[in-house]
Amino acid sequence: MNRLFSINYSLYTGILLTAILIFLAIFGPSMAPHTLTETLRTSYENGTILAPPLPPFTSKEFLLGTDRSGYDILSMILYGIRYTLFISFAVTLIKMTTGSLIGLYVGTWKKTPQLLEAFENAWSYVPLFLILYFFLGPITFAENADPNVLVFYFIIVASIVSIPSIVSSVRKKSKEISTSTFIEAARLLGANRHRLVWRHIFPQLKESLLVMFILEIVQVIALMGQLALMNIFIGGTIYRRDSQIYLSITKEISGLVGAARGNIYSDTTYILYIPLILLLIITSSFSLLANGLKNRFQSTYQRTPWVKTGFEPRVRPVRKVMKKSE
Amino acid sequence: MRIIQQAIFIFLLIILLAAIPSILIVNPYELNIYLDFSQLGHLYGQFMKELASGSLGTYQLGDQVRFISADIKSNFLISLFTLLIGVLSAVVIGLLFGIFLSRFIVTRFFNMLLNILSTIPDFILIVFSLVLAIKIYEVSGVRVISLRPDGGALNIWYPMVLTAIAPTLYMFKLLAVQYYQTSGEDYIRTAVSKGMRVNYINFQHVYKNIEPFIIADLTKVVSLAIGNLFIIEYLLNVPGITKFIFQSNQFQPITIGLFSMLLISLIVYFSIRLVLYIFKRGFIYE
Numbered sequence A: 001m002n003r004l005f006s007i008n009y010s011l012y013t014g015i016l017l018t019a020i021l022i023f024l025a026i027f028g029p030s031m032a033p034h035t036l037t038e039t040l041r042t043s044y045e046n047g048t049i050l051a052p053p054l055p056p057f058t059s060k061e062f063l064l065g066t067d068r069s070g071y072d073i074l075s076m077i078l079y080g081i082r083y084t085l086f087i088s089f090a091v092t093l094i095k096m097t098t099g100s101l102i103g104l105y106v107g108t109w110k111k112t113p114q115l116l117e118a119f120e121n122a123w124s125y126v127p128l129f130l131i132l133y134f135f136l137g138p139i140t141f142a143e144n145a146d147p148n149v150l151v152f153y154f155i156i157v158a159s160i161v162s163i164p165s166i167v168s169s170v171r172k173k174s175k176e177i178s179t180s181t182f183i184e185a186a187r188l189l190g191a192n193r194h195r196l197v198w199r200h201i202f203p204q205l206k207e208s209l210l211v212m213f214i215l216e217i218v219q220v221i222a223l224m225g226q227l228a229l230m231n232i233f234i235g236g237t238i239y240r241r242d243s244q245i246y247l248s249i250t251k252e253i254s255g256l257v258g259a260a261r262g263n264i265y266s267d268t269t270y271i272l273y274i275p276l277i278l279l280l281i282i283t284s285s286f287s288l289l290a291n292g293l294k295n296r297f298q299s300t301y302q303r304t305p306w307v308k309t310g311f312e313p314r315v316r317p318v319r320k321v322m323k324k325s326e
Numbered sequence B: 001m002r003i004i005q006q007a008i009f010i011f012l013l014i015i016l017l018a019a020i021p022s023i024l025i026v027n028p029y030e031l032n033i034y035l036d037f038s039q040l041g042h043l044y045g046q047f048m049k050e051l052a053s054g055s056l057g058t059y060q061l062g063d064q065v066r067f068i069s070a071d072i073k074s075n076f077l078i079s080l081f082t083l084l085i086g087v088l089s090a091v092v093i094g095l096l097f098g099i100f101l102s103r104f105i106v107t108r109f110f111n112m113l114l115n116i117l118s119t120i121p122d123f124i125l126i127v128f129s130l131v132l133a134i135k136i137y138e139v140s141g142v143r144v145i146s147l148r149p150d151g152g153a154l155n156i157w158y159p160m161v162l163t164a165i166a167p168t169l170y171m172f173k174l175l176a177v178q179y180y181q182t183s184g185e186d187y188i189r190t191a192v193s194k195g196m197r198v199n200y201i202n203f204q205h206v207y208k209n210i211e212p213f214i215i216a217d218l219t220k221v222v223s224l225a226i227g228n229l230f231i232i233e234y235l236l237n238v239p240g241i242t243k244f245i246f247q248s249n250q251f252q253p254i255t256i257g258l259f260s261m262l263l264i265s266l267i268v269y270f271s272i273r274l275v276l277y278i279f280k281r282g283f284i285y286e
Helices: A009-031 A073-107 A114-125 A128-140 A147-178 A181-188 A193-229 A253-259 A261-265 A270-301 B002-023 B037-052 B068-100 B105-118 B122-140 B153-182 B186-193 B198-236 B242-246 B251-284
Strands: A043-045 A048-050 A237-240 A245-248 B024-027 B032-035 B058-061 B064-067
Touching (some): A009 A073, A073 A147, A073 A253, A114 B198, A128 A193, A128 B002, A128 B198, A245 A253, A253 A261, A270 B122, B002 B037, B068 B242, B068 B251, B122 B198, B153 B198, B198 B242
Antiparallel strands (some): A043 A048, B024 B032
């Protein structure tokens, strides 16, 4: 029984779900039953009228139903999921590499520049999504702009905007480690700054950086979702003035959520539910992955608490077995 | 010195942000994006002139042009109370369930719930709770929320709860991790071996060592709450300070709105510091 409890479920579920998502991102469009421009023709079958908006699981051809204009929701999702994953991954990659590089090196300095600290603090006050709102607001509605250019623009702006927070947290960790005695010993033995960073500090941080990377992916998706609620969809927004609807060009999942937001107040809420639940699955699979990794690292490296805290991990530690020297 | 630098940075950031809708221009024919700074001086001049003449200027609400100064007071208070209650509940619930009550089996269940909720991004929680409120009305006929700006308490209480969710989850997670790490330290072992009670250790040893982390992350918590407040006020149609920011693209209301937001966050920050100080004086040093 104890064995069953001590399995790191969240790690394995996270890995499985992430693998499925990556598979869908690669092969999604070729699996889609319809193209993005095909619509449901209103028809009369066995005494019932099939007309958009079609609820899910009523027709075999349109498994997840259609939106108000008759476009297939399943196809939209399969086309859009690669944008969501690719964009969030690209943003995270850029900001994490730049941010950790700066943070690791600045952490080894004797004194942190006052200006940098003041800038980080000021930046952390303003919510990121607000900055992006002002940057993307005028651009996203541009008619006949190339969606790829807009996606590229978002990736660049979003990564630059979120670098300061990464720098600040990596810098603090790196600073903490660089005060320890083994760093001093290495310095006395003549190690230069690069060696200190890459041979002594980085190996201590690589686990927490990995967890941070996965959690930052979730953060980027959350950022995209917040923007989508403000009708700013990554890759461009189409605004139909006559009926006052906003449409996502790339069909990126958070964009679909934002576009379907108006359906809260009607009886076609499923148009909102389907992309929202998918987004929930995407974010929770990454969170599970991060949580699983964290459990593993924590149970391996953490000191056991002396008082009962209620937060003790159940997972068994994974120890590296050193080879016996012969 | 650092505080002055910070203030200057925030000031610059705000006036730059507010000006972006006016200076960022997309050329629809050649499809390129460029920054047009020629308007910038004019904008700032106008803003200063408006302030110097003693008025806060006007903003556009639908078809009518209204004076900002006529509406700002009530909007400011609504945003302030929403944010204050959100952050306060974050600190209180975080401390209670993250440290002082976390060891009991009854609260273990609540902790699990918080842990699960904290993996869900805030905006999904907001949308889901909006759906929930509407469904409750559909099923039982009980009106939980009102989207009318003049709805009174019915319009205000739900946004307050929603604003509290994200910072509470963040604070809880932070404190749980810190508590777990602190409790492995040697001074805790010394305290335990001296036969001190767990509650005493939590107050005298654990809390004192965790407080710096709370204060350090308080800005993050406030910023998190503000970010959510923007979305919630927008979605639930609350007559808060964000009205000035999202209703129009004019420089004047956006700047005024952002500066009032800054003022609100400062008030919230310092009142939480005060609460923590009183808690420390009252319970720990007695």
